[in-house]
Amino acid sequence: MRFRNKYIIPILIFAVLLILFFNLGQWYIFSQVRDFAESVFRENLLAQAELAASSFNGDAILSLQGDDFYAPDLIDIKDRLDRLKDDYDFFNVRLLDLDAERLLGFADYDTASFIFDYDLGPFISASAGIPAASDLITARDMYLISAYAPITTSLDSVVAVLGIDADYTFFKSLAEFKNNLVYINVVSFIFILVFGAAFVLINRRLISTQEALYRASALTSMGQMAATMAHEIKNPLGIIKATAGRIKSRYGKDSDDRIFDFISEEVDRLNTILAGYLDFARPVDHSRQLKKTDLKELVESILRQVRTDFARDNIEISFEPADKEYPVLDDGIGFRQAFLNLIINARDTYKDGGQIRIELTSNGDEHRLQIVDRGGGIKKELKKRLFEPFSTTKAQGSGLGLYVAKKLIEQNGGRLDLRNNNEGGATAEIILPAYKEQ
Incomplete structure (x- = not known):
């Protein structure tokens, strides 16, 4: 609107x-x-x-x-x-x-x-x-x-x-009047330009403000709806997964038929989507407990969890930071979820495997974490709405990953930026303030 x-x-x-x-x-x-x-x-x-x-x-x-x-x-x-x-x-x-x-x-x-x-x-x-x-x-x-x-x-x-x-001499006065008329015309023209520019600027501000208010209202409504739906669906999904497990243990315990795993896998996928909706709907928690965390160790622990799954998709992950500490404040949940969303996005840019390079640097005041891939890059039609909820080109994506990642990183006082690389692919850059002892 x-x-x-x-x-x-x-x-x-x-x-x-x-x-x-x-x-x-x-x-x-x-x-x-x-x-x-x-x-x-x-x-x-x-x-x-x-x-x-x-x-x-x-x-x-x-x-x-x-x-x-x-x-x-x-x-x-x-x-x-x-x-x-x-x-x-x-x-x-x-x-x-x-x-x-x-x-x-x-x-x-x-x-x-x-x-x-x-x-x-x-x-x-x-x-x-x-x-x-x-x-x-x-x-x-x-x-x-x-x-x-x-x-x-x-x-x-x-x-x-x-x-x-x-x-x-009357015409001399008339010539002076002509000069004044030229001056008035120039001033009028400048006034029109200034007035028009001011109008365009104010109108853009009004448009931006109204769109922001409309977007915030829509997101609030969608968040409430998503949270309600997620809670209502989550329990039946748990029952479906448990039932699928019992069916497999009774009828397919010794079978190699993948059909017994389909239900559980699809339930897991739906749970992942529901988790995204819940993260989208969850308000900023200002009471969360922040503690000093080594960003390098946090990244390494996350990579240990995903390397096996990524290897099955022929995705190689390289992470070779300097041998030093990168202290940040984290609640143990926000950054982990944001980083997972970003690295999964990088994985999904490949069709037949590839490499994801993770770089971690620091200037003493800020830590800079870059996730670099050589996939298809950011599509032109998505550049302006990368961090808007429900913006996705994935057939099975919810469009909430980047929105949630940005929200979680900003909760920790950081910034998130995505850009295409000149040599192909894209880079997701997280900048977090370095923790310093008081």
Whole structure:
């Protein structure tokens, strides 16, 4: 059962979409304001250029000589251009001939080059008698719009073009707003990432917690059920085994027929499974008596019990620890059962016999016991649930061996780890705290 909340995910999606729509809305407003302002400023500048151009006498301009700087009409035109620039705080005001060369007025750049680079379309339009304005141009922290209006003679022929450049500082504020908008977008994006990561982390914790609670509840229920079933079945099994023994002694005492042993062997197998269920259901006993035990001697005593059975399956066990003491605290039951479960697991990985190597080392603070086999290793589908109860691939396994082994080892303050070997097979590693005299 996984944690699900039908409200959290929609709320998260809604929050993300809200932030995205907010950011997109800000960009939309920015683009609309910029386009509207540019349109208004262009129209106003064009109207001013047309009005100013209509006040100039085209016939007088046509009759002027370029080198007659003291002619009254020329001085008047210069003064009017200067007043136009100063009164409206224009960036540039100049009078151009039809070749885009400046006749009169102020410009701090090459007029013809600028026009051919940026304003060729509006200038050609004005030269043809149609006033026109350029798009917004950004240059050297300036935001320029240029307007061009024709100056005509009494015969309506265009003799010159009035060009006006205006620097609109409003767009500088708009550019700062754009930078702030980019900053807000970046912060919003980071917030979405952090919020999403936090949500995923919290949701995983909630899932893990709920699964742990569910698993604990299920294990408690299964443990109670297993204990009840084990106790109920154990007594009838004892009667069945005793009856099988009496049948063999009466009818098959001198017989080599294996049929008389089948019942007893199957009862023993069922008793082993029941013992696993009882170990699974048994709670941690904090009142058990722990005493100093030599881990090496404990392992050797267990191996003496199983060597004969293992030899029948062509399993060879090697155990050659250093000749010293490996003191631990043990109750005489927990580690023995855990070690038996692990070594039986190692045996069951072989089909036609093999070798199990047991290594015991110590660093003074911890003892490390490794059970190494060269069998089939840990299957991929079992890696994540190795120590979960009832996880097994054995046809006749209960799936409780590793769970019980881990539980018993942890009761003794130790750790259990299983991993595949690079050269094949698997290693079960038990780490137990070394006992030190107080």
